[in-house]
Amino acid sequence: AQSVSQHNHHVILSEAASLELGCNYSYGGTVNLFWYVQYPGQHLQLLLKYFSGDPLVKGIKGFEAEFIKSKFSFNLRKPSVQWSDTAEYFCAGTSGYSTLTFGKGTMLLVSP
């Protein structure tokens, strides 16, 4: 079955620390991967997406993610987090035109 798993439920960092949130997927064939962010009390917003081509994808607000096919991974990174990055982050995937499957989410708390 298609699934997306996120390694950490909660991450706590200090401002300026580097961030890496893990995401693994299990899909056969073509896969499209996404990272969404949900700020407190708000809806999900798309951070970045991977369809094909360059496996290093750059998104908004300084985030990037790398698609590593051999590891079935699509980890989210940011070199230096800010307090305003406090949010919940969701990895999601779809194969072809199937529905989007979300991971359980990772709550990131950045302390000033």
Next chain:
Amino acid sequence: DAGVIQSPRHEVTEMGQEVTLRCKPISGHNSLFWYRQTMMRGLELLIYFNNNVPIDDSGMPEDRFSAKMPNASFSTLKIQPSEPRDSAVYFCASRGQGPEGYTFGSGTRLTVV
């Protein structure tokens, strides 16, 4: 584009009452999705429509839940009768042609007391 529009933003109702949540997808998007988000279960897909036709409603928890999409610009999710365990944030999302990501609405925070 105004994005995906949901109403109401907040709803507080008593157990046993009927609740109707509304969604207007992005114009031109042909797929619409209803999700429920809770602390315990995360994001759950309840039902989705393609070209106004329900494709998969296997996520709808019980017969108390029903969803309709009478036209391309409007969908409703109804809970009748509502129960306290239905308290959650309900998100609507839409998608256009191709394997694009979804655009989410701002959600409806439902509290059943």
